[in-house]
Every structure is written in C-alpha cells, then in structure tokens.
Amino acid sequence: MTVQVNLNERHQKILQATVKHYIATAEPVGSKTLIQEYDFSVSSATVRNVMGKLEKAGFLYQPYTSAGRIPSDSGYRIYVDRLLPSKKPLKKSLAKNLSRQIGAPQKNYEILFKKITQVLSDLSGCIALVTLPQTASNIIYHLQLLRIGEQKIMLVMVIDNYQTESVLFDHQDFNLDHDHQMGEVIDQELQMLSNFLNHKLKGRSLLDIDNLDWSELEQDFKQYAHFINHLLDKITENYRISSYSPIMVQGIAKMVRQPEFAQIEHLQILLQLLEEEQEKLFPVVFNLDEQKESFSKVKITIGSENPLQSMHYCSLISSNYYQGTYPVGSVGIIGPTRIAYEDAIALVESTADYLTNAMED
Template sequence: MSAKPNLTKRHQSILKATIEHYIATAEPVGSKVIAQGYNLNVSSSTIRNVMGRLEAAGLLYQPHTSAGRIPSDFGYRLYVDRLLIHNETIAKKLEQSLQQKLPKEKVSSFETLIQRSTKILSALSGYIALITFPQSPSDTLRHIQLVQVASGQIMLILVTDSYQTESILIESSSFIAEQDQLDDEMITEELQILSNFLNHKLKGKALSAIASLNWQEIDREFEHYTDFLQILSQKINSHLKPSDDKPIVVHGIAEALRQPEFSQLKQVQTLLYLLEEEQKQLWSVIFALPDHEHTDKKITIKIGAENPLEPMRACTLISANYCIDDTPVGSVGVIGPTRMLYDNTITLVETTAEYLSDAFK
C-alpha cells in the first residue's frame, strides 16, 4: 500500500495518539484509553469509528477480534513522514548525553572509536546499534568517456588515478530521447562534448562522491542533459558496491531482545544469524549512497516490510552515513522493533554520524 490517504486533523490526532500509546505500552490500544488519556475533546464512540476508518485504510489493525488496535507498517510510515513532531528539548538532552559519553580525546585506532561509539549508541537508544568501519573513499577519477556502441548502448568508461578501469553499459535511448533526431555521427559529437564537460566537472573527485552528485545543479548550458546525468549517477551508484570484507560492529543485542516483539525464538534466531554470521548481506542495507533525489537527506528509515532482508521484516532500521571530506565512507544504524521511539532514535543516529564525521576529519 503506497498511496497515502487524505486524513482529517481528527483522524491524524487519533492515529498519532494510538501509535504513541502503543509505542509506550506495547499493548493494543482501545478507544476508551485514547478518550481518557489524551485531550482530544471527542467521545469514545467517535474515536472508535475513526479507528475503524484508519483500519480500513490499512494504518491500524486488530491482532485479535476483541483486542484494541495496533499500528501497521504503513501506519508507522505515515506517522514518521507526516505526524512525528521533533522535540527540540529532548533532542538537546540526548545530544548532550551522547556527546558527554563519546570519547573527546584522540583514540588510538578506528576500531576503538567505532567500538565505543556503537556501545554508547546502543545503551542510549535501548536498541541494537551497528556501525560500519570506514571504507576508503576509493580511487579518484582521472578520466571519463562516453562511447556509443553498436548494440544501441552507450558505454561509460571511468579511469581512476591508479589506472583501474570501470565500464558501465547504459541504454542509448535514455540519451537520444533528450535530443532531436540525431544520426550516429552527431550522437558521437554530442557524447564527446558531454565527456569533455564531465571531465571538467569531475576529474579528481572520488567515485563514491560522483555517485551521489545532484545533477539539478549543473551548468545552465548543459541542463538539457539533466535526466541522462541522473541515470549515469544511478548506474555508478548501483555499480560501485562498498567493500564488505570488514565486519560491522554490533552492540545491544541482549537488551533489544527483551522487547516483547522478539519473544518468538525462530524470529530471534534468524535475526541473530544475520547480525553475527551474514553481515555481508547487511552492507547494502546499512551503507547506501544517497540517490540523486535525496542528496540532502541525512537519515534513512526502513520500516518492517520495507527492509529487503527477511529477518528484519519485523524491525525498523534507522541509519545515517558518516563522511570523510563530504564523501560517505560508513554508516551508523539502529535496529529495533517497529514499535520504536522514532524521534529519540533519529536524533541519536544523526548525532553519532555527525560525531564520527568530525572525528575522522
């Protein structure tokens, strides 16, 4: 369910109260609880009717016929995107607490810094904290070339400063669609002009930084290439995978597994196996370069079924990249139940990522 329903202010207030009460108690929420505990100035019967409509919209559901209602993944998504109110007072307290506990002195190694930061993040959030080791910002770009090939494709050739070559095939239709009718000779000329422009703009940049560039901000002379350049960014992004030969530091499993959502042994076992034995699968989930549409987006939130890995489908993952010289090199993440204190956790993850970015300068 992807379309977000149009909710009245009353619907939004009752949904928000229901979700926040469930987050606090882990108990299905009834209309009487909302009527008595929240100053919404509506009757219990009205709240019950609204809850029925929210259930019909897929935002709430009843685990049992006689029980109250609990949020669905879709309900949590709408809550995070539209109803969550950032509490600056609590955020400041969390940031201060985190900064007081994080090491202020220079530490002897990346490993020590990552280990300490993960442990503190887990303790303050109450969930499973994960931090990846910093990856090399990768080779910088020495030369870039776009070449039309006979099969109706364009080859993007990247040459790094260490003379390693990466070749990426792109459908030529995505380039030709932005032009008038061009013959092969004209396409070759256009590709050379664009190659010259890209070399001027990108030479000396890290490949991982190129993958997250916002092409909406290119020179006006080349703005008609915007869509094609965004496709290039996506291709580079999907082609360049971070190294997964280093472990992800994990802390807080024991504490997090005390949550009622993790009461089923089989579910716990699959999550533990993923965290301890299959960390390579986690890399593409936790450490992801931002796409061109969200280059200014600091936090990534994957709720329930939005997570691509089956053991995480009952969980929420909140993550943020940390950087060296504005290039993403690693990620800070927290895994917990979908019944999560979202505002607090977002603040902690974001603050930890900013701290590591500063520490690695």
Template sequence: MKLNPRHRQILWATVKRYIDTAEPVGSKILAEAYRFDLSSASIRNAMNALEQAGLLFQPHTSAGRIPSDSGYRVYVDELLAPSEDLVQQMREAVLQELGEELHRTLESFLERAARLLSMLTGCVALITAPTGVLTSIRHLRLVPVSEGHVLLIVVTDNLQTRSLLLDLPAEVSEDELEPINNFLNTHLSNRTLKDFASDQSEPLWQEFRAWAEFLRSLVEVIREEILAPTVGQVFVSGLSTVLRQPEFTQPQRLWEMVSLLEQERLNLGALILKDGAGQRVTVRIGSENPFTPMHSCSLVSRTFAYQGVTLGSVGVLGPTRLPYDRAIASVQATAEHLSSSVFL
C-alpha cells in the same frame, strides 16, 4: 482514506501509547490517558474507521488495537513532529561520550559510537566503515571498441582493474583519444575518492574546452562507479538489549534476529549505506524491509560523509514498536558527529 483531524489525533495517540506500553490500546484507555474532549464512543468510532483503513488492527478478539505497518508509516511521515530540542539533546549526548575529535583507531571509535547509539535508542545499532575510500588511480585508458563506444580501463593502486563500456560523444573522434588519455593520466593519477569530492580541476577543462563535457562525465563515472566505496566492517551493538523487548519473547523471533545479524551483517551494512544516501534519515517499517526476519522490525538509517564523500552509514534496528522520534534524532546526531570527526 483521507484522515480528518480527529482520525489523525486518535492514530497518533494509539501509536504513541502502544510504543510506550507494548499493550493493545482501547478507547477507554485513550480517553483516560490523553483527556480528549471526546466520548469513549466517539474515540471507538474513530478507531473503527482507522481499522477499516488498514492503519490499526486487533491482535485478537476483544483486545484493543495496535498499529499496522501502514499505521506506523502514516505516523512517521505525517504525525511525528520533528523535535529540534530532542535532536540537540542527542547531539550533546554524542559529543559528551565521543568527544570532539577522533581518538585512537577508527575501529575503536566506531565501536564506541555503536554502543552509544544502542544505549540511546534501546535498539541494535549498526555502523559501517566502507573500504576503498583511500583507493587511488594508478593508470587509466580509453580504448575504442566499436563505432561510438570506448572501454574505460582503470587500474588502482592495489592493482585491481575495473572496466566500463561508455558511449563516445559525436564531438570526440577516436583520433583524439590519445591526447585525452595523456591528459587524464596527468591530472587524475594518484587521486582518491576524497580528492574527487573537492575537485578543483575546473580550470583544467578549459585547456580542452571542446571535450569539457565528456571529461566531466568521465570524472563522474570514475567517482561513482570505479572509486565508490563498498561495505567493509560492520560494527554491531545492542543485541542483548533489543532481545529483552516483548516482541522477542517468542523463540522463533529471537532466533530470526540472531540469525539475521550473524548471516546478513554485510547485506544489512549495504542496505543502510544505500538507504542513507543523500544525507537524509530513512525509515523502513516492517514489510518494507527486504529480509523476511526484518518484517517485524523497523530500520532507521543515514550515511555520514566528509567533503561530499560517503564514508559510512549509521543505523538502528528494532521492533516496529520503537520510539521513532528518538531513533531518528539519535541516528541524525550520530551521523553528523561522525561526519565531522572521521577523517580518512
């Protein structure tokens, strides 16, 4: 269904009203609350059309309507105007609470950030601190295994070994692998993922101009596959707050949320680390989430980084009836602050 201006206006108002009150919304309520220049009958007709399009539904006969997952998706993607004032307000709140720089330990800092994010949004806050950001290369080697293929073997400073099968470009012969190995170990040993993010080695490739593209691709593989951070500790705050929401008055829903955070914490951390890649805020709504207990929830997330290296992720989890504008602004502000404050 292509929404006309009236449909968009009515959908926006219905979602907004339901988020604010947690009560099904009727045409009379919209007419009174938003002073539309429309009759109740016109509003009711628009709501009927939105229901037929799958954007609204009635939880039971004779009740008002509430948004479906699709209705929330249209609201977030098309009707929710970004508010720089709200983002700035969240930035100021984060700065006031967390300060201008990292104090004490990273763990205590991220715990404080999670508590603040939960307080700002009324949701469960999740902040991840990945491991492996400081892992460095101890030794690496390219070993020919078949025609046109080499095995990249990398040993890190914690004595872990990773190997990847790579294509050997036609312009690089097996006889040239030994000088390439010497070159790589000379220039890449003792380097961490953080070092790769601010790579200043472009002049080095000129020494081996014929292999420059191959060397650049190797560095990218090492950065993305070998030294890529994995989820470490996940800091969670605000469970008691979100469980006071009307959606969790049912014992089954409550148990599912508690179980999710207890049993799937690392998977949730991995999800928000993946979703927030690219320094953008991502919103998963209802059934878009991969875990069944999350199908009545929405997840808003973004990563934080330093010099291009992803250090962790920030997310909030709450019922689909969450204040998306505030959640998005809070996640964005918190991720920005952590990016400028956490130096690993």
C-alpha cells in the same frame, strides 16, 4: 516513503495517541484507554468509531478478536511522516550526552567506532549499527583507456594506496563503431579521451562521480558524450558492487528482550543477517542512491518496507556521515516497528553529526 491519505485533525490525534501508547506499553490499545490517558473531549463511542475507520484505512489492526488495536506499518509511516513533534530540543540534549559519554574523538578509528556503537546501543535500547568509513578506494589517481583486441576496451583506474581497478566493455556498448579505423587511430583516440578524463577526474572521489555535470562538454568532446556518460555509469556500478566495509554491531541482547521477538524464528533470521550476511545488510544501511532522493537527513524504513525479509519485523533508522562532502559511512538503529521513533531519529542524526565532525578532525 510517504502514504498519501487525508486524515482530519481528530483522526490524526487519535492515531498519534494510539501509536504513542503502543510504543510505550506493547499492549493493544482500546478506546477506553485513550479516553482515560489522553485529553479527548469526545465520548468513548466516538473514539471507537474513529479507530474503526483507521482500521479500515489500514493504519491500525486487531491482533486477535476483541483485542484493542495496534499500529500497522502504514500507521507508523503516517506517524513518522506527519505526527512526530520537533526533534530539535531532543537532538540538542542528545548531542551533549553523546559527547559526554564518548569523550574527545580518538585517532584510533577502531576504538572510536566501537565505543560509539556501544553508546548508541545503550542510549537507544536497540541494535546499533555503524559502518566503518570507506576512506580507502575513494580518490582517483589515474585513468587509462586501452584497446583489447578488436571489440573490447578496458578502463584501468588507479585509486588510493595504488590499488588498481579495471572495467572491461564492448565497443558497441557505447555506440563506438571503429571497425573502419586503423588500430593506431583508435589508440590515439582512446589516449585523447584518457587525458580528458584524467583532467576532469584526477583527485576526485569515486563517490563524487554521480554528482558531476557533463551536460556541457568541450566542443572537441561532444561526440563522446554518450561514451563518457556510459563509462561513468560503469565505474559507479562496478564500485557499488565491490564497495563493502565491516559493520560494527552492538545490542543484540536488547532485541532479544523485546516481545516482538518472543517467536524464536523471527530472532534467528535477524541474527543470521547481522552475524553472517553483512554483505546483504550493508547496501541497506549505507545506500547512497536512496539518500540522494530523500529530503530528510535521516532515512526511516518500517517493517515490510525493508528490502530484506529478515527485517520485516523491524524498523531501520539510518543516516550517513561524511568526510568533507563525501558520504563515507552510515549510522543506524534496528528496533522493533514499535521503536521510539522520536528518540531514535534524533539519536541517529546526532551520532552521524558527531562522526562527521570526528572525520574532519
């Protein structure tokens, strides 16, 4: 999410300095502080005037009267989208640090992922989240369309470990009107479609279905284009609802020490989410749709941008890791909105790259 607003160079520098100072100190920032600690060749009154304009624009606010200012969620968003320095040098050093602390990838996934989560928490000083890889239930072995009664069609799908998934739907859902046909003819038609789908999908990942291009179907199957596209939507919808793997969590004690969580109720609802409601958290951390729409490898969700109210005092920085070309899990950091974004982004990206390489090995 990018905030569209025009800020001149002075506005950007003062906002950047305010955010950096608040991240470092957790103390409201005043114009005198910025003049003393940053090289602004302007008067304190000019800085104060710019900070007032940034406050009116919604990028800064005063927590109480006569205090300095602190960044809002929108202020952090501008900082992340426009004002962060290049993370390449930092990412390179973090990648070396990760490899040194974790060591060579281990074949025991549980041990490897537990160690990675601990190292990620230690290096970030925040809560680290790593979803276990969804290597099972990925590859399609066989598909079969079956007529169930007069108005229903069932798709039976055999996937990894010979696990069976099924999806039931109505004829009319797919603009199929077979009332005038004999059951035997319908069965033949469904078998033909089953053969076609097996030819196209066997050996592919369920996660890859969204990426397939069905715009140019063979001539014999053009009349079934709507049916096929709707069917694939049903498969991916059903898979997204049922797909969930455990999330490894480390670093809760580190969050307790952050001043933003001095109010116990803020901490309690976050702990409940992490410990008892991971099924709600999972699609937020590992969201394939949002990852496809993003131009960045790393997804950053700040404060009230988070879909879960229990995370409105937090920022989530996450990135998928891959097995081949398929995203199979995600790495994430949860911290206060005052998190050190530059370090956290580079760290999450480096950890995701490490896990992608580990999955290949």
